[in-house]
Amino acid sequence: MTQAAPPKIRIRGLKKSFGTKTVLAGVDLDIYPGESVVVIGGSGTGKSVLLKCILGLLEADGGSIEIDGEEVVGLRGRRREEINRSCGMLFQGSALFDSLPVLENVAFGLLARKEIDRKEADATALRTLAQVGLDASVAGHFPSQLSGGMQKRVALARALATSPNIIFFDEPTTGLDPIMADIINNLIVKTTRDLGATALSITHDMASARKIAHRIAMLYQGRIIWAGAVAEIDDVDDARVNQFIHGRAEGPIQMTVEV
Numbered sequence: 001m002t003q004a005a006p007p008k009i010r011i012r013g014l015k016k017s018f019g020t021k022t023v024l025a026g027v028d029l030d031i032y033p034g035e036s037v038v039v040i041g042g043s044g045t046g047k048s049v050l051l052k053c054i055l056g057l058l059e060a061d062g063g064s065i066e067i068d069g070e071e072v073v074g075l076r077g078r079r080r081e082e083i084n085r086s087c088g089m090l091f092q093g094s095a096l097f098d099s100l101p102v103l104e105n106v107a108f109g110l111l112a113r114k115e116i117d118r119k120e121a122d123a124t125a126l127r128t129l130a131q132v133g134l135d136a137s138v139a140g141h142f143p144s145q146l147s148g149g150m151q152k153r154v155a156l157a158r159a160l161a162t163s164p165n166i167i168f169f170d171e172p173t174t175g176l177d178p179i180m181a182d183i184i185n186n187l188i189v190k191t192t193r194d195l196g197a198t199a200l201s202i203t204h205d206m207a208s209a210r211k212i213a214h215r216i217a218m219l220y221q222g223r224i225i226w227a228g229a230v231a232e233i234d235d236v237d238d239a240r241v242n243q244f245i246h247g248r249a250e251g252p253i254q255m256t257v258e259v
């Protein structure tokens with residue numbers, strides 16, 4: 001990880017509203033090469049909207065997102081697809097193709113690149129499955145035949161298979177018990193480090209954030225209100241950050257219940 005190099009992802013003044021509701025009110029965030037940054041924040045604070053803006057799944061209203069120095073706000077078509085294909089993504093709920101066996105799920109992104117043949121893709125998929133602790137015996141299973149933890153491993157293998165230099169993790173531990181969550185966190189740390197990839201994750205799971213992040217950034221009321229090294233977060237002199245990391249109902253952050 002080096003902060004001397006230009007940021008791998010550079011976000012400035014990012015804005016996104018839905019009708020009269022402002023979700024992102026000017027987000028600034030830098031993610032440096034080889035760094036793992038986790039964006040934390042309560043439900044509905046806009047973490048997913050931020051990720052979707054970076055991936056171009058939602059169009060930002062204003063501001064800038066540069067990936068490797070290239071502006072991606074407003075970018076569409078083939079170049080957008082190329083950039084997305086060069087990134088790995090682990091979606092919330094794993095988002096595996098139910099109708100495809102595990103091996104096909106993991107090989108999918110490799111074949112989509114049309115750079116390697118079926119045999120090579122399968123070999124790479126099997127190698128990547130082994131990296132996340134799954135042996136060849138699960139390769140022919142369908143996702144529905146696997147536990148949530150195993151599905152998550154498959155989804156991680158799919159995200160890693162193309163050796164991306166940027167990986168996005170969307171709530172990687174949601175729906176897992178604490179032990180399985182820890183296993184997945186450890187795999188995320190190890191595999192991302194082995195690849196030398198830059199990682200951006202969103203989560204409200206503080207245990208996961210502490211484990212996988214070099215730096216944590218907290219999103220609140222449309223802005224990053226604090227960003228710093230994991231080791232600093234317990235000493236932050238900000239009541240909002242304190243309330244969130246300790247999961248207290250009382251404090252300056254008032255949760256509204258949307259009906």
Ligand SMILES: Nc1ncnc2c1ncn2[C@@H]1O[C@H](COP(=O)(O)OP(=O)(O)OP(=O)(O)O)[C@@H](O)[C@H]1O
Nearest residue numbers: 018023041042043044045046047048049050203204
């Ligand atoms: N396509 C959309 N149209 C209208 N409103 C949206 C849309 N997508 C998100 N929102 C609103 O934006 C706000 C932020 O949503 P978002 O899903 O980013 O929150 P989050 O921080 O990821 O929450 P959680 O942790 O619960 O997933 C919410 O109020 C949501 O209703």
